[in-house]
Structures are given as C-alpha cells and as structure tokens.
Amino acid sequence: MKMPPWLSGLLGKGNSKALAAPILIVLLLAMMVLPLPAFVLDLFFTFNIALSVIVLLTSLYTVKPLDFMAFPAILLVSTMLRLSLNVASTRVVLTEGHTGGAAAGHVIEAFGHFLIGGNYTVGIVVFVILTIINFTVVTKGAGRIAEVGARFALDAMPGKQMAIDADLNAGLIGEQDAKRRRQEVAQEAEFYGAMDGASKYVRGDAVAGIMVTLINVIGGLVIGILQHDMAFADAMKNYTLLAIGDGLVAQLPSLIISTAAGVVVSRVASDQDVGTQVVGQLFAKPQVLAITAGIIGGMGIIPGMPNVVFLMLAGVLGGAAYVLNKRQKQAVVAAEEAAAAAPAAAAAAAAAAPENEEATWKDVMPVDTLGLEVGYRLIPLVDKGQGGELLKRIKGIRKKFAQEVGFLAPPVHIRDNLELKPSAYRITLKGVEVGAGEAMNGQFLAINPGMATGTLPGLVTTDPAFGLPAIWIDAGLRDDAQNMGYTVVDAGTVIATHLNHLITTHASELLGRMEVQALLDHLAKDTPKLVEDLVPKVVTLSALQKVLQNLLGEGVHIRDMRTIIETLSEFAAHTADPNELTAQVRIALGRAIVQQLFPGTNELAVMTLDNRLERLLMQAMAGGGDVAGIEPGLADTLAMQAGAAAAQQEQLGLTPVLLVPAPLRTLLSRFLRRGLPQLKVLSHSEIPETKTIRVTSLVGAPA
Template structure:
C-alpha cells in the first residue's frame, strides 16, 4: 500500500497544535461575517466577545512591565479593528433587512445599548456616540499614535549607541555571548515594536472614521428602507432605525475606545521593574506631604457655604488619613528591616522562635569559576566603569584588547569588572586567575601629572607614583592641567591611569594569558587561510602542549607571535630534530630575527647594543660547560653580572636607546632567564638573530672588575 507524504510545513503545524491554526481560522471567520448573513444570536455572541476581548487587552496592557512583554499588541490591534468592522457589516445587513420588526432585530446587545444605555432617546444617543468618537479619534488615538511615532524614531536613533554599549559590556566581560545576543534582539524588537505601533494606530483612526460613516449610512439607509419598502411613517422609521444604528455604533465604539486606551498605556509608559498599576500607586501616593496639602485644600473647600460640604470634608479627611498611614509605614520600615536582619543573623526562621534556618546542600553550582582577568574598583571609581554615568573605561578596555590582539598576535580574555567594597574608595585591583597582580589608586575627577624625568618645578597636590611604571607623579585638580603640561609633565585622567596600568600588566603577563583554549582559537583562525599548514604540524609533528610552551617562551621574552606562519613553518622544519621546547624556541627566534629586531629597533639600520667583555664571556662559557644549563655560575659572579647589566641598561635608557644585550647564541637562554628578574627592561639577543643587513654598534660592555 502506497504511503502519502505530507508537505514539511504540515509537521510544523502538527507540532504546534491548535494554536498554529487559531489565527488563520479567525481571519476566515471575519471574512465570512462580512459576506454571509448572521442570525441575531450569533451577533450577540460576537459583540459580547468583542467587549470581552477589549477588556482583556486593556488589563494585559495595565499589567505589562515593559512594551516588549506585549509584542503581539500591534497584531491584536489590527485583528480587533477588523473584528469590529466585520461586526458593523454584519449588523448593518440585519438592521436594514429586519429593523422594521423592532429594536431586537439586530440582537439583544444592540437593543440594550440603544435603549438602556441611552434611555431610548435617539437624540441623546447621537450626542453620546459623537462624543465617544471624538474622544477616541482626536484624543486617545491621536496621542497614542504620536507617542508611537516619536518612540519609533528615538528607538531607531538609539540603536547604534545601544549596540555599541552591548559590545562594550561583552568585551569587558560584564555579559556573556548569550546575554549579548538576547540584548541585541531586544533592541531590534523594540524598534520594530514602536514602528508597528505607529502603523497600527492608523487602523484605529480609520476605524473611528468608518464608525461615523457606517452609522450615518445606517440611519439614511434605514429611513429609505423603512419608508419605501415597509411603508413606515417617517417619524417611526427615523426613531427605529436611528436607535438601532446608534446602538450598533456604540457597541463598536466602546470596545474601540478601550483598545485605544490600552494602546496609549503601552506606548506612553516608561519601562522599569513595575507594572503600570504599581508605578502609579508607588509614585503618585508615595509622599505624605502631598496628601496632607491636598487634603487640607479639599477640606477648606468643604467649609465654604454652597459647596457639597459633606463630600469635600470626607474626601479631605480621607486624604489626610492616607498621608498619615504612608508616613507611619515609612517610619516603621527601617525598624522592620533591622529586626528581619537581626533575626536572619541569629539564624532564626520567621515564627520559629530562634530555630536554625535550613541550609541547602552544596552543589557543583557553588563552585565559582575563576576569572582569567579581573578588575575590582572601589565605590568612588564606579562612575569610570558605568556607561550610564559617562564612564569611558569600558571603551578603553575594549581598545586595549583590540590593540593587544593586533600587536601581540592573540586575543586576550575579557576583563571582568566588579565593585569591591573592601577596597579603599579610590583604589582598584587587577587580578590574574584570581590572584592580585597589580593595585593602585585613581582619583576620579582629578588628573595625574607624571614626571618623565624632564619636568621642571613642583605641583600642588597629592604626591604618588605612576602605578604602571613607578615614575614620580602628583594628583592635581583639573584647573592645573595646562600649567602641568607646560612644565613638562605628562597629564592623564583617572580612567587612563587604570587603563594604562591594565595594559602594562596584560602585556607583561601575556604568556600566562595564552592557554590551551587561546592556542586552539589561534590555530583555527590560521587554519581558515592555511589549513594544510596547521594540519601538518599539530598534532602530527608537535603536540599542542609543546606548541603552547614554545609560544609562551616567546611571549615571556617579549616577542610578539603575530607571524604565526613563520613560527609554524620553523617548527615544522626543526621539530623532527628535537622536541625540547627550549631548543625549538631558540630556532624559532632565529627565524623571527628580523621581526624581533624591528620590534626593538623600529626603522633603524644601525643597532646600538651592549655586549659582554671577553673575560666575562669566557667565564660564562666555562660555566655553561660545567653546569650544562648555567647552574655552575657562582653566586658572587651572578650578583656582579646583575649589577653591571643594570648599570649598563640604565646608561642606555639615559641615551634614549633600547637596552639590548648582544651575546653568543649558547649564552642567550642562560642570560635571558637570569637577567629577566634582575633587569626586566633588558632584552637579550644572540648574534644569530641579527639580520645581515643590520649594522651593529657597541655602546658599552658588561664585564666584571679586574
């Protein structure tokens, strides 16, 4: 037996159930109402449903916390408008065909609105209908449409700024990728919502105009049908058909007015954590002074002869009593909070007479991951990291990570920022894998005048040191900024101080930031351009851990790893000879020699370097032969080398030259590792790493006393 294969979209309908068919079926019913004649009872059902729907929409709008919680509102506005128009068409048909039989011709609902609500007086009905239409069309709908139009314009104008703020939070580590996608979606949806509301409000305007025209047509058409076809007197026909037309108009205009009020509520509210009812209650009746003054004025009006004294006196007393209750509640609230805090601190449970509170079992959710990079700030520095207060530090941190990636060659982890009340108000702390690696103070609102060594004179202010490089500095007021610059000081604001310190520490600890995850991301990025190069190296030739160690060795010595192609090609060539990370690093450095020299001597053909005198070089070569790795250097000689190298490096810096020590290849690893702690600014190169096109000029010798 052959099987029948249904289209793919039918599976989606089956999965979503009846809700997927509700909208199409409802639209088809609306179209049928306009074409097919309906009995009066069915009209009553639909009129009642229309009123109930409008009330549901209004209450939903009142309890909505933010506009996006009711995203379906523009579509509901269109559907409700089409429902009213369809009912108008269906009721017009039955009014004109059966109106001569009496007021119940179009159903009990229309009759009730025509008789009971307006007292059976068609003149009153016409006036009430016109007033409701004017209120709906000229006040509520026009205002809601204008608010939606302005809201849509502002939402579109604010989209780029909101997107940049989301990117800044993401780069700073304040939010994750999932939160960023969600917030970007909300920003887009908000703009689309206000745009849709602006368009949907036009339907309500058109509905109001159509209501007036349909009512006039029903009156005129009813007169003609009643007089010409049913031989009714003109007065009788006018009264019968006008009451039916006005009842029909009112039964449509009242739900329309309710829907318009709901639209105004949704687009005019300012979103926060409360719904509209809570906002009004908490803000309008929050201050007892307002109720006291208002109650006093109303009470005074109640004492004037001729006024409705009882009503004014009761209302004035109620307002004053409400103010007293609000004031008493505000006074008792701190005491209640203090009592609750004391009870919680004592381990008691509410109503438990000091019974210990039940503690949940520990789970793996209690194990908190350690942030790779963290920035903790005191409460006075919060404005620096709060974009709502004009803080620029988040944008600068984003720039730091971008510059680091471009220069060093890999993307540093996000910086997670949080406040820490345990710090001094103006202090900050930088952590690496949960461990403090730097700390300092930044005076928000002041400027740090740094003396680079050539400044003349002193400045009034708080003396300190630059947290990044340890240079003498002074915190000064903004008014002294120009004077400090004219005296030769480098003047930066508090945010720049923190950003510079963070940038220095990220660069210094680059090797510790390069983990397995970053290595894999680096290989994936390179593999997009040269997939075969990466596949042939890892893991066929070298393991991921060996590659990580080589790259970390390079970063420890300040060598950038942007040229990953050269690094991988070099490893592919030499990894078959050795798997020792130290030896592989030395070979890779030779391949990167031109880049290393360019990094230390940008744009220079003549390299001014320091070197070892012959006697010290021979001693170190002997120590290498005795200890194998340089461990044979005696402590006295080691101290002397460190002191001589520090003095020579300082002389180089005073001459404006890079402190670089040029040594034979066998000694480079030994001296680089040994001097890295003693003279951090000193870089050690081997003769093999200098390109043949460069000229070497020796400016000083590092030796030992005779």
Template sequence: MNSLKLPMWLSGLNGRALAAPLLIILMLAMMILPLPAFALDIFFSFNIAIAIIVLLTSLYTVKPLDFMVFPTVLLVSTMLRLSLNVASTRVVLTEGHTGPDAAGKVIEAFGHFLIGGNYAVGIVVFVILTIINFTVVTKGAGRIAEVGARFALDAMPGKQMAIDADLNAGLIAEQEARRRRTEVAQEAEFYGAMDGASKYVRGDAVAGIMVTVINIVGGLVVGMVQHDLDFADALKNYTLLAIGDGLVAQIPSLIISTAAGVVVSRVASDQDISGQLIGQLFAKPQVMFISAGIIGGMGIIPGMPHIAFILLAAVMGGSGYVVRKRMEVAAQEPTKQEAPVIQAPEMEEATWQDVLPVDTLGLEVGYRLIPLVDKAQGGELLRRIKGIRKKFAQEVGFLSPPVHIRDNLELKPSAYKIALKGVEVGSGEAMNGQFLAINPGMVAGTLPGVPTTDPAFGLPAVWIDSGMKEHAQTLGYTVVDASTVIATHLNHLITTHAAELLGRQEVQLLLDHLSKEMPKMVEDLIPKILSLSTLQKVLQNLLLEGVHIRDMRSIIEALSEYAMHTQDANELTAHVRVVLGRAIVQQIFPGTNELTVMALDSRLERLLMQALNTGGADGSGIEPGLADTLSSQAEIATKHQEQIGVTPVLLVPAPLRTLLSRFLRRTLPQLKVLSHAELPETKTIKVTSLVGGQS
C-alpha cells in the same frame, strides 16, 4: 479526607512577622469600633503588664543597645494608651449613667482606690501624677537622650579612629572591626530615636489631662441633659470614671517613662542596674558607718521617731560591717588566683599561620558597592566576573587566577581598587544605582550629572540617574551600569597584565590540559628539549605584546623545531611569532586584506641596523639623539594613524622587531610592531607614513 492548607502567602509568615501589623490594626480598631467593658478590662490589664515588662527589661539590660527596640516600644505603647483612652471615653459617655462599673472593673477599681470618697483629693492626686510624669521623668529622659545623641555623634570620628588603630595593630580582626563600627552607628541612632520618642510621652501626658477634663465635663452634660441625672449623681459617676480612666492610663505611662529614664541615664558597663546599685552605692563600709552614725544621732533627738531612726541606723551599721568583712576576705585570697585574669587578654605569639599568601588578583570595594558583590543580594558583578574569566580563557588561551573580592572600609563608600599580586593597578568610583554615560566623541548634547572619566579607557563621562538613561542613549552616549563599569575596568586590566598573570603554575596547568589531546608532543618538548621556565618566558613575551596563545599546537610545534638550535627565549619568541603571523595579523586587522602600516625611513633603518650590530638586541648601542628622533617621529606617525581611524602598526625588518618593540612599548603602548616575516603573502601592504622621513 482533604487536609486544610494555608494560602502560600500566609504560610510564609510566622507569628513574629504578624505580631506588629496585628497590634497596629488592633489599636486603630479600638479608636473606631465600640468595645464592651470586659474587653476594656482585658486591654487595660495588658497595657499595665506591658509597662511592667518594659520597666523590668530596662533594669536588667547591661547597655542601652541591648534594648535597641525601646524607642519603637515607647511609640507603640503611647499609641496603645491613646487608643484605650478613645475607647474608654466612648464607653464612659454612653454608659456612664448606669453606674461606676460602666467602663469595666479596672477603671472602677482604680477610681475608688485613688479617690477614696473625696473627689477633690482624687483630682489633685491625678494631676500631680501627670505633672510628675510630664515635667520630671519624661522631660529629664528626653533631655538626657538629646545630649546623649549629640555626644554620640561628636564621639563617632574618635571611636572610628580607635577601631582603625586596633585593626591596623592586629589587636582585632576585620569582622570585629566591622561589628564595632556598626555598634557605634547604632548607638548614635538609638539616642536620636529616644530623643524623638520621648516627645510622644510628653504629648501623651498632656492628652491624659485633657481627656480627663473632657470626660468630667462631657459626662456632666450627657448625664444631666440626656439621662436626667441630678448634679451630685452625675458628678459622682463621671468623676469616678474619668479619674479611673486617666489613672489606669497614666500609671503605665509613668512606668514606661521611668524605664526610658533608666535606659538613657545609665553608663554602659558589664553590669545591669541592680548590680551597679548594690556594687557601687553600698560598696564602701566607711560610708555605711558614717550614715548609720548620722541617722542614729537623729533618732535620739527628742520628738523624732526613735524606733524608726535607730532601727535603720542598726541595719546600715550591720550592712557596713558585712561589707568590710567581705573586703578583708577578698584581700587575703592568694594572688595566684588573679594571675589567669591578668594573663588572659595577652596576645598570642606570632606563627607561620599569620603569614598569608598574596592574592594574584584582588578587588576591594567600598561599603556602598557591597550589594554588587554580595551573592545574598543578587550581586550582578559576581556573574560578570565569571563571564570575564570565561571570555579571557576562550580568547587569550589560558585560565586567569580567580578574583578575590573583599570590602575595604578605608576606601570611599563608592570607590573600588583592583590589585595585582597585592599592588594596586587600577582604581575608580562607581555609583551604585546610577548609570555612567560615556562620551565616545560624537554626542549631540550634554547631560546633567556628576562629570567623571571612564576608568578603563579614560574617556569623558557623566554619572546620571536611571531616568536619564534613554535620553542619554538618544544623544549618542554609551550608557552602562555600575557593575559593568567595574567589570569593564577589570577586564581591561586583566588583558593588559596577561603576561604577569601567566605564572609557573598556570603554565603547568596549561600543559596538563594539552597533554590530554597531544600527550606525545608535550612529553617530547617539556622537559626533554625545553625547560618549563623558558616556555613560560616565551608565552609571556607573546602576551606582553598582546598576542594570544590559543593556538598552543602551533606554538609547541615551532618550539619543538627551533629549541634544538637555541634556548634563548627572545629568539624562540621571534620564531613563534612567524608561525603565528596569520593569527597576529588577523587579530590586528580583522576582516581585511589590505594592511595599513607605517614603515621606517631607509636612512633611519640603516642607522638602527648599525646600532643593533654594535650594541646587541637590547638596544644599548642606540645613541641618545637617534633614540629621541625615533621616539618623536614614531609618536607623530602613530597619532596620524589614529586620526585616520586605523590601528597604528609599524612594519620593520625582522632583526629590528624585538629591539623596536621593546624600545617603543613604554611611550607608545598602543603601537604594534610587526616584521616582514610575520605578514602572510596573501595580504596587501599600504604604507601611509614613514618614521624618520622628516629628519
């Protein structure tokens, strides 16, 4: 026997997900399809039950946000009442001539209960109930909601500052701060929604009066013209039905309006309405005694209902006595029982667990960029960061530390910040959902959007909408999305600060990895000949000048050879660079045999050699005038190299390479300094300019 299976789309839905759509469809159906009297009884009873549930729920809520769905309930219940009015009006006008029970027992019972044989009194009472609902309850609740929304919006900045102050003081955690900020925003939205939803109830009250009048007038016309009823019978039937119909709709409306007033008029505390009423209205025995005396005095006045007043005065006096006895008992309880309550909120003592390590690499984002780094929302940036670390390891030669990502509510919504060992090294803004059109220098037109600068390389750019992407590409712009902007900036900073990312732990992990392939070579070098710290310094020197350390076999062999003669990290770095010369040149000049370089003027070269011999390798012997000349001439030559489209490279004698590289690195980070010993013999050298030749 085959089992019955639900469709896949239906099996994924639960009862809660179907409740709201089914209710809306049901209300629309009641306006269009005719309903029998029995169905009307069911729906009217359901409407009254919902109103009672809403009222009791509002009475037992501790704060307005505990009943956050109330504005929607207000709207749906109003639409339900209007749908029932339409359905019942159809039945009243089509079947009203058959008798008072034509529209069901509920409408008949409410009509008899209110009218009581006097139609004029019934109409007046119905109008009074509608006016009370419209002008008193609903209007008052709407006004309170309007003022509450305004005050909630005005108080938001102060509440946000208070939350930030508690967070900075360490009184609350970041998760608690985020929850409080969400609650502040929800409170303002709740009062605003209540202000709007109350307008539906006011409209419902007006509609109730109009529907009742239409039912009476229309019923008289239909009964007398179509069904040949006399005026008295038609008035009796249709007035009873119209008043009953209006009453069965207005009583739930009045109940829900009262619930709305209760929700928006209360002050938030840790007690529900019942607890507040009993605990505050009847909490002072003096008030109860004075009130009992006044009521008792009124009871002894001739002509007054003595039994009612005196009985009420006795009840109030007894209540005051009970309250006073409870207060005396509470005051006599030992104070030690209150001590734990006072000590509970005290802060715990600081421990070593409060000292948190600083993340080597950190990325902080504003709240609008959270979808880019949220795995649950398919964050594209997470995948790109994994790709960046993989590419970095393959190209540079070691695995960078992981990037710790967190949201920072103190940043602008679309801003991000990149930190290295807790210190900011880069920041920018990325518009989630938009594209950054970068001008590489040869575009055919301009684009409408928000002008900005590419955070990674400083190129002029424009944030554009997604619809402008293809047009921007046709104009020659490089178009990337927000996650690519952040990933490119992060990749640029990781590459730039590679030397700082290579810590002692990374060097040890690198050696452990090499030991699997060349265990004897690593064991003979570290720590027998060279210390781990010296190896780290050599590798950092290479990374500082953009030299990749993928070829660790050549580096280990060179260090094994020269570490027997010197332990100086700078000298060892120079020897390693000679061994890596072919790789260094290929990294700077890929795919060419002709090396376009700059060179030193012979006179400037002799002066620098003299300064090197006088002051040492740190360059302290360079005179200020000579230093200014060298810096300015190198800057001019570098700009000339960039203008002709080649990488600026300065070729110097081997003894001067370390000195000039360290000296020019701060002012000209894009300039590469090579020595003659590092160039392969197979390469052709073309000197395009001389540094110092014009001095």
C-alpha cells in the same frame, strides 16, 4: 476530533496555532458576505467586547513594550473585526429593522435602549462624544507618542549597539546574549513604527463608524417609509435607535483598544507593570499626600461645598501621609544602624583577636594574584545575598579571557575596604594597586565615544578603563543620554570593564608557572606525546613560560598552543634564547597575529621606517648595540615620530602597526612599548604572502 493527516503534515507537529490566523480571516470575510442571524451577531459583538478588555488588561500587565510585540497586528485584526460586524449588522438593521428593537440582536438592543434610555437624541450625543474622544484624544495621542518613540529608538540605536559591543568585548555577555540584545534594539524601532502605522487604522475606524451610522439612519428611514409604509416618527425611532446601538457597541471596544495602545506606547520600560509603577510612584511621597489633604480639607470647610465628602477624603489622605512618613523614618533608621554596625563589627573583630599568642606561619598570608577592593556603598554589587551582578560579570570576564587569550586567569579575590571612599574601588595585582576609580551605585556612566551631542547634568569624570570623558547621571536620564549618542553603562559594568582591561593588559604577569603547568596538563589530554617530547626534554618549564610571557606582553594570544609547541620543538635544539624562540613562534603564528590586528581585510595599512633610519638602526644592531642605547637625540626623534604616526593612524580609524625588518622587531617593540603601548611592531617575515601591504606613513622621514 482528530486532525486529518494531510492537514497535520501541512501544519507540522505541535503547530496547530497556525490555523488561528486563516480561520479568523475566513470568518471576517464571511461576516461581510453572508447574512448572520441575530444570535450569531450577539455572540460576535460580545466576543469583540471581551477581546478589547483582554487586550487592555494585557497592556496594563506588560512590563515593557516588546513583551506585547503582537499588539500592532492585534490592533489591525480588531479593527477589521469591528468593520465586519458593522457590515453584518447593517444588513440585518436595514432588512429587519421594521420589526422592532430586537431585530439585530439583544446586544444592539441593550445599547440602544438600556444604556441611553431609548432616547435616540441622547444616543446620538453619546455616540458623537465617544467618537471624538477616541479620534482626537486617545488615538491621536497614541499615534504621536509612537511616532516620536520610533524616531528616538532609531536615533538611540548606534549608542545601544556600542553599549552591546562594549559588554561583549568586556566579557559581560556572550555572543548569544549580544545577538538577542541587538535583535531587541531592532525590534523596538520596528514596534514603534508599526504602532504609528496601526494607529491610523483606529482613526479610520472612528471615521467609518460615523459614516456607517449616518448611512444606517438615512437608509433605514428610506426603507421603513417607502418599503414598509411606516410613519416617519416610527421609522426614525426604530432605525435611529438600532443604528446608534450598533455604533455604540462598536465604538466602546474601539475606545478600549485605543486606550490599550496609549498605555503600551506611553509607558517607560522597567521591571514593573503599569499598576505597580503608578501606585509606587504616585503615592510614594508623604509630603505630597499631606499637602493635598490640607487643600481638600480647606475646600471642605467652605460653606456650600459637599463638606462630608471633602473632609472624608482629606482624612484618608492625611492618614496615608502619616503612615508613609512613619515607614520611611523607620527605613532610614534601619539603614543608618546597619551602616554604623559595619565598622563597629570590624573593630570588635580586631579587638577580639588574641594578643598573647605567638606568631606562627599561619600569620603569613599569601598575596592574592588578582584582588578587588570596594568601598561600603559598592558592597551590594559583590554580595550574593543582595543579588550582586558584579560576581556573575567577573565569571564572564574570566571565561571570555580564557576563550580568547588561551589560559585561565587566576580567580579575583574580592573584599571590602573601609579605608576607601564609600564609592571607590581598587584593583590589585600581586598585592600592588594597578587600577582604581569610583563607581556610583544606582547611577549610570554616560561615556562620550567622540560622537555624542549635547550635555547632561551630573558628575563630570573620565572612564576609568580608557580615559574617555564621561558623566555620572541619574537613571531617569539614561534614554536621553543614549539618544544623544552616549554609551551608557551601570556601575557594575564600569568596574567589570576596568577589570577586564587590566587583566588583558597584564596577561603576561598573570601567567605563572602554575598556570603554564595547568595549560600543559590540559593540552596533554589531547596530545600527550607532543607535550612529553617538549617539556622537559627540549625546553624547561621556565623557558616555555618566558616565551609565552613574551607573546602575551605584546598582545599575542596563545590559544594555538599546538603551533607554539611544534615550533619550539623544531628550534629549541639550535638556541635556548627565549627572545629568539619567541621570534620564531611569532613567525609561525603570523597569520593569527595579522588577523587579530587586521580582521576581515587583505590590505594591511602599516607604518614603516625611513630607509636612512633603518640603515642606522641596522648598523647599531650589527655592532652589538641596543636601540635603547643609541644616541639620545636619535632615540627621542624615533619615539616622537612613531607617536605622531600612531596618533595619525588612530585618527583614520586604523590600527597603529609599524612594519620593520626581522632583526629590528624585538628591540624596537621593547623600546616603543613603554611610551606607546597601543603601537604594535611586526616584522616582514610575519606577514602572510596572501596579504597586501599599504604604507601610510614613514617614521624618520625628513619633515
């Protein structure tokens, strides 16, 4: 049937599923108000049972709770459906119950006769037991788990958000992935909160089921005896069986739905469904199966016990234990052979090298600009065949570095090094080690950002990138660590973060002539005339490289190459000194530099020099001196007080920035950079006029 144009326009193209909810609400209201024939009741009762089974199976095959986010709403709708059916069936039971057991349909008749043998006493007991199980065990437990899960999810949100921000800053994920993960964190807390509230509907449904059944029995007796002149025994039998059948046909789907709710909220998120988890973990240890087989077998030989059943089950368990033990030994032997074959293969390759050949220029191997060497236990992280995630993360680091800093970093050459510890790695720059650490593959590093509470069992260490206190923990403690406020990352993320930190720190050394030329070629595609007029007519390629390296050495991004080239074109005719040209470029990039150091604020909280110290330094500059060559006592005082002021700024959550006159900026930055790499030195001429300056401390002021 073709949809009317007005309805099609209202729903929008391809959005006919939006009709499901309004139609369902209308059906629920209709069942409560309009009388339904027995066949329609049978149809709806059957649908209710099928719906509960579908929900249970869906929950069993769900990998993580957020994959079934619609469950709280489904829980509410299924509860309302059962209550509507109770109202509709009550109307039929009370009006047609005197005619016999099939008055309210064959489904209720089947539950009232065949399932409980037509004995309403047995039916009452079974109905009460099912209601108690649903009300006091399943629903109450699921509601409690949902309540605790919601609390833990809220407590863990700061740690998870920090982990997302750390991955984003390290270039491991993009902005879209970070947005999606933040949304998942918020949805997780909302889901458990909704489940906690939705479970109250099921508990209320259980209470309502008891009350409706009692009302049906009492009302049926009154109507049967007074209106239809039935004997008490006949009325009791007819109406009680119908009421119990009605209650059972409603309570069975309710129990199934409650079980599904318990499965959803009680499972731990992983990449496996519940069935795979249970089989893979419950029957994974042959020792457990063997001991159980012994206990069951011992019980089977006791006189008076069902010996055949017990001994049969003991035999099955013992056989399963033997098979599992054999498979595990074969896996261990295969792993040991593979580990032993790696160094043997390397030695054989080395021995196979020709010894009598003359040395040639092919033997001179070029030094890799960036290198990453790993121990053999970390090989799975960098092996494509084993799904190494670190390779993808390194690609993300280079892409993020290019987008933020302004040039493409050299590729990272990865190799295994059998001389390293099995879980160790080292990062090299032009063949020289610039960073090293250990990463426990299969474990997680819980980093204390300064606000974590509680202690965790594991190997105590420090974060290799930033030196924060950390602990290597097992995967099962990940959620506990996040709830305590730790930032939890895997081994691949540890290496990737360390690599990203070192690439950013040594950006100036990564910018060689080849990179500068590639940067100019890329820029020439959009502004060829601008590049042609600068290099080599105004400045040489080496001079441009030096200016760009000076900027990168002080943490200034070079994305705005157009401004850099235009500034050099203007001032390179007056001076060829790279330091002076760098100072002019910094002034032109002042707005970007300030935004990089003080994002999202117009007030700049900075440190400045005391007037007397400033005059001494200016006099030294006027006399042709250098800050590094001034009187040693004054240099020590300057470095010590600058370090103390920078530490105070960091404790206040502020970026340590020292604001000085323009003639002092270059030399002070060079002098303080070695001992205080986190301290940034700005000149007054680099501050935009729209910014407000707030002085937080004076360097060189008397104590």
